[in-house]
Amino acid sequence: MKWGILFFTLSSVLFAADAQFSGKRDLNVSAIVMFLIFVVATLGITYWAARRTKTAKDFYTAGGGITGFQNGLAIAGDYMSAASFLGISGLVYMKGFDGLIYSIGFLVGWPIILFLVAEQLRNLGKYTFSDVASYRLKQTPIRTLAASGSLATVALYLIAQMVGAGQLIQILFGMDYEYAVVMVGILMILYVTFGGMLATTWVQIIKAVLLLSGATFMAIMIMYKVGFSFESLFAKAVELKKTNAIMAPGGLVSDPISAISLGIALMFGTAGLPHILMRFFTVSDAKEARKSVFVATGFIGYFYILTFIIGFGAVVLLTGNPEYLDTVKGGIIGGGNMAAIHTAHAIGGNIFLGFISAVAFATILAVVSGLTLAGASAVSHDLYSNVFARGRADEVTEMKVSKYSTIALGILAIILGIAFEKQNIAFMVGLAFAIAASANFPILFLSMFWGKLTTKGAVWGGGLGLLTAVVLVVLSKAVWVDILGYKTAIYPYGNPAIFSVTIAFVGIWLFSLMDKSEDAKREHAAYEHQFIRSQTGIGAEGASSH
């Protein structure tokens, strides 16, 4: 972390001298140097973590010894992906206020997670959220469904990140798309296979600190240029854009059903993302789990306020500046998502541009590592150990399976990343959130709070939710029109969640109540035991000894 702060001060010192220098961005030496430093440092951490990762518990949850504050930063890191940094600041740059609507949707899931899910999750789970969902239900069907939900979410998210990574690196470093994707894939395999959750967490923490420092510096410099007055920042932006529209809700969220549906997907989707839920098992107890959400919410909220300032700063600094304009296509070079990157250059010249580019790359690496670890544990802990081997697999074999799964997922991510290069992937993160909200979240939530839930109910209802989410996304504009090329979308709204989440909840409820089997009676009876553990933590997994 020290070198991050060093570069941070370095670039602010050099700022004055560098501001007059309008450099070309063909070969970004400073970005490459800073990125290499990051890679060397994180591989060092992986080496350190590898020596401390001996048991399955170490591998999946860093031995349960991460503190609440550290975990909060890591969760914030998982959430502050390159897509949200570049995407939301780009959205604010183009649409102003509408960017804020997205940020808020992404944030408000966190209080809900804290109030209703976090500590129960910590008290009941071991390595994955399927542990909680299948606590008193039948292992085989529930784990299979939960692991499928996890893998679907992870795969979609991973493809979106890989394609984004390839495109970003191409622009930032002038490197070929394929090389970029392969490099990201190999580094992520190294972090996860050797360093497990411990390395993944620390890579995430370092990146979170770098990203927050970089974004803070940008926001301060922008505010400095406008005399630390929001009114003059907005006034300048309105003057340059020649419209007041950026100060109010625009066309991004048009009809009420799409608006509410997006709200549901963002809010409950967050509570169903496997790589986020997994982080709650890395802390020692419920107290630390709560602290981590508090810290994470603070950092994520702060980060979104920064991206809002950066987006408006981009309007002020980039509009009409010929250096950043794409004379052929119009707009800024590389499209709206590059707004933050160009703004970094406008603020701190090549050195700071290099820093922000390296941070963006580091962000992608850290996020894909977390995703891969969550996917690998769904395969090894849920599918292999508990479904295929019916709980009889020993720890050594399970660890081996998880490492092979990591490598397999990494290779798959590289192949899919290359295959999807030219595809429109905008729908993928939305679909990942929709599946998380419609399959993972309802099962998890009801398994913790509703004693009458049965295996049959969870499988049918969760399955229907999953199916509805996928079908509606395929029938919506993002796939039906933009990819399949049909004239009009069959499903007219932007997001399936309002229907798919409802169907999942109603389905689970209905099929559980209809279930009169002996198994169902046993499952009702086991709820009390589970409830006591979820509320008090008696019998919960503790931190490991070291």
Place this chain on the structure above:
Amino acid sequence: MSENIYDKVKTNPKFAELVQKRSRFAWKLAIVMLVVYYAFILVIAFSPHLFAIKIGEGVTTWGIPIGIGVILIAFVLTGIYTQRANGEFDELTHQIKEEVRGVK
């Protein structure tokens, strides 16, 4: 953990107190968050012009401080819950555990 301990927890009046206090508090805060967020979303969906009203003479609209306000409310609510849960509720949980172990 033996079945016995769970039975003792179940009959301990402090357990009922913990569950009732905590779930009431958690749901209350969750509802505050949901109401605030959906009020925000519904204004955008049905009458976006409300957020376009200017605060003063300048260009800043009410939408901006309200949007930032929702972010701050989310953070403050997590703070309020964490504060009470890590203090009062954990203390109660601790007492339950002590009592259950004490009367073995």
